[in-house]
Amino acid sequence: MNGKTGIDSSDSDLLLKGRKHLTIVAILLSASMALGMGNYESTQTSKRDPALEKLDCFVGDWKSDAKVFPGKFGPGGQASGTTHYHWAVGNNWLIFDSAFSLPGMVTYEVHGLVAYDQKEGKYVAYAVNNLAPHAIEYRGEWKDENSLIFTSVTKSSVGKWSRVVYEKLPDGKIRFSSEESSDGAAFTRYFESTLSR
Numbered sequence: 001m002n003g004k005t006g007i008d009s010s011d012s013d014l015l016l017k018g019r020k021h022l023t024i025v026a027i028l029l030s031a032s033m034a035l036g037m038g039n040y041e042s043t044q045t046s047k048r049d050p051a052l053e054k055l056d057c058f059v060g061d062w063k064s065d066a067k068v069f070p071g072k073f074g075p076g077g078q079a080s081g082t083t084h085y086h087w088a089v090g091n092n093w094l095i096f097d098s099a100f101s102l103p104g105m106v107t108y109e110v111h112g113l114v115a116y117d118q119k120e121g122k123y124v125a126y127a128v129n130n131l132a133p134h135a136i137e138y139r140g141e142w143k144d145e146n147s148l149i150f151t152s153v154t155k156s157s158v159g160k161w162s163r164v165v166y167e168k169l170p171d172g173k174i175r176f177s178s179e180e181s182s183d184g185a186a187f188t189r190y191f192e193s194t195l196s197r
Contacts, residue, residue, distance in 0.1 A: 048091060051116040051123070054142070055094050057168060058085040064176075066193035068102055072180070073190065077103030083195060092116075100193075106130070114140070125150050136162060156180075163187050172197070 081100030123140035140150035
C-alpha cells in the first residue's frame with residue numbers, strides 16, 4: 001500500500017486500466033458518431049425538409065380494395081388488405097406496414113421506410129416483403145402535385161425493374177399500383193389498390 005494515497009499497487013493498476021478502457025470507449029463512440037453523420041446535418045438540429053411534409057397525407061390507417069392482374073401473383077383476382085403509415089426517427093422516416101390477402105396465395109406482407117435525400121433531390125425508400133429474402137431500394141419523386149413515383153435502383157433477382165405509383169384522388173383516397181419492366185422504360189401493372197380511410 002502506498003502511504004501517500006492509501007491505494008496499493010494492484011488497485012492503482014486497475015484504476016489505470018479502467019481509465020484506458022474508458023478512453024478507448026470514448027474514442028470509439030466519437031468516431032462512430034462522426035462516421036454515422038457523414039456529411040449530413042444532424043436530424044435533431046436541422047429543419048425538417050418540406051418534401052417530407054408532402055408525405056403527411058399518407059399518415060394513418062388505410063384499408064385496401066385491390067385488383068391483382070394475372071401473372072406474377074397467379075391467376076389474378078380481387079384482394080383486400082390494410083396499410084399503416086407513421087413517422088419515426090425524428091419524423092424524418094415514413095414507416096409503413098401493409099398486408100394483403102392475395103387470391104390463391106398466402107398473405108403478402110410488406111414493411112418499408114421512406115426518407116428524403118436533399119443532395120439527390122429525391123425520396124429514398126427501402127422495402128422488404130415475406131416473398132423475397134432481400135430489400136428493394138427505390139428512388140422517388142413527384143411527377144405532378146398528385147402523382148408520386150418510386151422506381152427501383154437495381155433489377156430484381158428475376159431481372160426486372162420495379163415501380164410503385166401513388167396517385168392522390170379528389171375524394172381523399174390514394175390509388176397505389178405496382179409495375180415491373182424488363183427494360184426500365186415500358187412498365188406493366190400487376191397490382192392496383194385503392195387506399196381508403
